[in-house]
Amino acid sequence: MSPCKRQPLCLLIAFVLLFFVSPTPTIAASTKKNTTKGTPASSTSQPTSQHTPKRPPPPPPNVSTSEPPEGALITKVVIKGLQFLDKEKVKKMLFNQQSGSYSKKILRWDINRLKRTGYFSSIKVQKIYDAGLVTLVFILREQGTWIRGVYFKGNKLLGEEHLRPRLALRAGTPFRREQVEKDAQSIIKLYHSQGYFRTRITVKGSWLKNVQPKQLILWFIIKEGKPARIRRIHLRGNTQVKRSNLIKLLDSRPTNIPDGLLGLFGSRGIYHPSFVARDRYFMSNYYYDHGFMNHRIKGPRIEVSKDRRFVDLTYTIQEGMKYVYGVSAFMGDLIIPRDKLRKMIKYETGDVFNRTQLYQKTIYPILRLYQDAGYAFVRLKPVPQPNAMMGTVNIQYYINKGPLVxxxxxxxxxxxxxxxxxxxxxxxxxxxxxxxxxxxxxxxxxxxxxxxxxxxxxxxxxxxxxxxxxxxxxxxxxxxxxEKLTLVLPVPSFSYLPDFEWVFALPIGTTNFMGLGQTLMVRGLVTSRDLLEGAPKYWNIFFYFIDPHFLGSDLYLSLSAYRTYFEPLIAGFARSRLETKLNLSHPVPGWKWARMRLHWRVGQAEISTGGEQD
Structure with a gap:
């Protein structure tokens, strides 16, 4: 080995290698951990193979936890950390789905969408990239407290189907204290829209024990109060129509009826949006029927008193010009001459425009004329053409008769x-x-x-x-x-007669026998003195049958029979009677309202001096 030319650099490299490669500290810790009880740990450490710690295996060469490339295929989406929510429901919230393409932008959308739900306190995403495939692992931590159920108490005016859509807090959502106040105010606003301005709401919660995560049940306790009464009504802009003519049209007007009796007089004196809308419709109709075609009614503007018991209503009216009828013309499909159609018009030129009479006396009869001719889907559209200079309104009637059906x-x-x-x-x-x-x-x-x-x-x-x-x-x-109840129940009826004291009658039958429209009835009658010795006696049994279409024809049949027995105060005298009646009728051919009738009657009467005889 050749000597190092740069000695300072070589010494630095050797020092670094010695410091990082030396296993002494790790081995000493391992030796101390593995000493048995009663055996002192060795103060020196010898490098042995059994105490050398194993390093984690390096990841496969193709696996990476770095940012996957755009467009890579997502093979799996994993949800971890859920205790209360369902994993499949959380997956449906995500844009990134299995077999989709990876996008960093879409992943950011998913994270923001999960945050906006308010269900999670922590959201982490782990991306695993392996051989060109991506696995997304969402590690979620749910909020600390969850709502198990939401219930209402004291709501008589509005049912749960009206209140629940107003709530953001529902079963299966995390509890948020600031949202409780918002939901309560939302319900109060709903009651205000119904005229209940004194509604109060108290929210209470009860915790469930031994449940993880923490769960509670919310109770919205509602005190509805009484509806507001109308104190004053103000009309602004009515210069051509008297105030008294408009006020008498209103059901929602001030009254001196006590609170406890208001319900007996319908909507009189009570504020309710539906009543007010109906009153505005009545006033608008009044203006239309008195020639004011271009009027406008705004409001009412509502002013609530400080104690929230009364309201003041203010209507703003723009009356416009008063119009009279001008000329009329018919266009479109005419099945009769125009002269005959003009004769069906029930107003004259110069009469004050009246929308109700226009429809009832002119438009509806013309429609009935076409419908009786077989044009069931006829359309008649009146088009008013007002002339502000002349103060007249010309009406053109466009008729589309449709098919003959x-x-x-x-x-x-x-x-x-x-x-x-x-x-x-x-x-x-x-x-x-x-x-x-x-x-x-x-x-x-x-x-x-x-x-x-x-x-x-x-x-x-x-x-x-x-x-x-x-x-x-x-x-x-x-x-x-x-269908209504056609069975005549056997309920006794009582009446008082001076000669017989109490008379008891017991009917039974039906007016729709076997669903055929036939009437079958039996009635019995007896007096309270029948069992008293020497007292007048009277009893009666009556039967009748009616079939308005005998054997499916137009023949009307009525059959009746009755048996009576009467014993007056005179001892030894009694009278009995048995009678049968048959009535038949049939319409006369060619005569719509004429009928042929046949009446047959047979009876038998007996008078005896020794008691009752058959």
Whole structure:
């Protein structure tokens, strides 16, 4: 070996090698650790192979924990450190998924997204790059306290389905003290929007024992209070319409009714947003019906009193000009001449514009004319053209009659016991007939007149939906009914007569026998003196059966029979009677309202002096 030319440099290298390579400190620690009890540790250390510490194996040549290259394939996403949350739910929050491409920017998005949830106090990501493949390991530490459940108490006005969407704190989310106050204020604002300005909320929590991580149950205790009363109503800008005419339209107006009796008078005197919106609609209709087509009603602006018991409402009104009718014209599809259509207009030129009468007396009759002709989907659009210079409004009616339709089928819904054919025979329109709105309305009234259904439509009794059929020129009539109780329960009834004292009657039967629309009834009647010696006696048994469509035809049949027995105060005298009646009727062919009737009656009466005889 050749001598080193630069001796200072050689000495430095030797010193460094001696300092880092010498195993003496490590071996001494190892010797002391492995001494047995009662054997003193050696003060000197000899380098032996069994006490030499093993160095960790170096990573494989292709494995690296450095930053993977952009676009590398992600083979696995691992979630570690979770105790409360579900790993699969956390994985769904990430943009980086298995079989995706690695991106440093997207990874930063994932970390920020996990931070924004507030679920974690620590978020670390380990990236393992092996043979061109990436494994992402998210090491997460959850928050210290979690919410096990959220419940409400004292909420009578609003149900949980209205309150829970207002909360950010829910079951399975970490507890945040600052969020509790925000959620309580959110619920209070919801009550304020319903007119309850005195609502108070107290939040209490209960810890669950022997559970890791820490969990608690939150209770929102709500004291709703009473709704605010209306103290004053201010109208601003009504110069052409009197204040009294508008105030009398309002349901939400001041009243002197005591708080305990407010509910008996509907919405009178109580503030509620829905009541106020309805009142604004009533005022707007009043202006439309008195010629003010361009009016505007803003508000109301709400002012709450200091004690939060009363509110003041202020409406701002822009009335605009008052218009009268000008000329009218019809455009589009006309099935009758224009002169006849003009005769259906129920207003004259120069009359004050009235929107309600325009629809009820002009537009609706024209629509009914087209619908009775078979155009079920007719569209009539009135286009007002106001002239501010003249103060008149010209109206052009655009008519699109649509296709001429026929009835494809008739559907019945809602009947559980009543047979379909019982309801169908009350429908005057049959499959294949041309559609007619008048006949549909007549069918609705006939179905409701059967007496077996509760109302499903306020005007006609039975709801009907006219929907398009399988073809553009066909419709389906869908009648919706709701059955009522047709069974006459055997509940006794009592009445008082001077000669017989108390009279007891017991009926039993049904008005929809076996779902066929038939009436079957039996009734018995007896007096309280029947068992008293020497007292007048009276009893009666009555039976009747009605079938308005006997054997499926238009023949009406009514059959009744009754048996009576009467014994007056005169001793030894009694009278009994047995009678049967049969009524038949049938409509006269070609006459809509005429019927042929047949009445047959047979009876037998007996009077005896020795008691009752059969």
């Amino acid at each position: 026929t009835v494809e089928k008739v559907e019945i819904k809602g009947n559980k016991e009543t047979k379909d054919h019982v309801i169908r025979r009350a429908v005057t329109l049959k499959p294949g007939d041309r559609y007619s709105a008048t006949k549909v309305a007549y069918s609705q009234r006939r179905i409701f007149a059967l007496g077996m259904f509760l109302p499903t439509d306020q005007r006609m009794g039975v709801k009907v939906d006219v929907v398009r059929g399988s073809k553009p020129n066909t419709v389906v009539l869908r009648f919706t009914v709701r």
